[in-house]
Amino acid sequence: MNLVIATSNEGKLNEFKRILSKSFDNIFSMKDIGVNEDIVENGETLEENSLIKAQFVKRFTPFCVLADDTGLCVNALHGKPGVRSARFFAENATHAQNRTYLLKLIEGVTDRSAYFSAVLTLILPDGNIIVVKGETKGKITSSEIGDSGFGYDSVFFSDELGKTFAQATKEEKDRVSHRGKATQELIKRLEKIGI
Ligand code: ITT
Numbered sequence: 001m002n003l004v005i006a007t008s009n010e011g012k013l014n015e016f017k018r019i020l021s022k023s024f025d026n027i028f029s030m031k032d033i034g035v036n037e038d039i040v041e042n043g044e045t046l047e048e049n050s051l052i053k054a055q056f057v058k059r060f061t062p063f064c065v066l067a068d069d070t071g072l073c074v075n076a077l078h079g080k081p082g083v084r085s086a087r088f089f090a091e092n093a094t095h096a097q098n099r100t101y102l103l104k105l106i107e108g109v110t111d112r113s114a115y116f117s118a119v120l121t122l123i124l125p126d127g128n129i130i131v132v133k134g135e136t137k138g139k140i141t142s143s144e145i146g147d148s149g150f151g152y153d154s155v156f157f158s159d160e161l162g163k164t165f166a167q168a169t170k171e172e173k174d175r176v177s178h179r180g181k182a183t184q185e186l187i188k189r190l191e192k193i194g195i
Contacts, residue, residue: 001125001195003031006057006067012179016066019174019183023190028063032147035060046071046083046119047131054121054129065123067184068108070178072152073142074114076106085152094153099144103155112139114156118178120186130189134182136160149173 003024005016017100039056043049046069053067070080081088081102085115089101106112116138122175128181137159144154146166154166160176161168174180 002028003029004028004057004061004063004065006030006039006053008038009150012068012070013045015170015174015177015179016068016183018170019180021067023187023195024064025191030057033057033061033063038062041069041086041120043069044083044178046133047121049083050075050119050121050131051129054123058123064125067121068118068164068179068182070116070118072102072114072116072156074102074112074170075107076105076111076113078087099152099155102140102152103176107142114138115162116152116156116178118182120179122190127163130186132182132189134178134180134185136178138182180181 001024003020005013005027007013008030013029028096035057037112039053041049041052043052050067050069053069054065058065068084072085073079075083089097095140115135117133117135120132139157141157141164143154146154146164149166154164158176161172165173
């Protein structure tokens with residue numbers, strides 16, 4: 001089985017390639033199959049956006065397609081940025097701008113609890129769809145800590161690891177992260193149907 005990952009986020013792509021390497025013969029990026037368009041994520045939920053991305057890319061390939069929509073939900077911000085995590089500071093914000101904006105918004109706030117939620121949508125070659133979800137809890141730090149990872153990793157202190165995702169090794173993050181948990185669930189579901 002071959003798989004295309006419907007993401008333009010290099011960090012996500014690398015994580016999926018690592019975690020799913022044993023489940024698929026070949027794993028391709030969108031670029032590998034010549035899809036360079038920006039996908040318009042106009043859904044209101046992670047589920048909707050995940051499906052939008054998977055269906056968009058499926059039009060270009062007979063292979064399996066996997067999409068991931070992730071949100072960082074901060075309790076003091078009533079669940080924001082959530083589905084708007086990539087566009088938190090502004091429509092085309094960089095990861096660094098989003099992190100700085102988040103830290104500024106909750107400067108001095110005592111309740112720093114937050115969680116990541118990832119919704120994965122896999123479309124199989126026969127058109128069947130599998131949706132799985134993974135969550136992980138933590139706290140927003142008061143400044144950036146650590147150099148690994150991507151996105152909000154340096155401001156997310158994982159409760160399970162006792163350090164930020166940007167301080168964790170790849171293996172540690174994969175073991176406890178929203179994406180890691182969702183992908184483990186996906187692997188179980190695939191094994192059940194013989195993939
Ligand atoms: P695609 O839609 O192309 O997959 P994206 O970066 O736009 O890539 P999302 O729409 O899911 O991804 O946006 C989620 C935001 O949260 C985005 O800024 C990511 O960089 C960030 N993010 C996602 N997963 C993360 C992780 O594991 N660690 C830290 N930040 C993450």
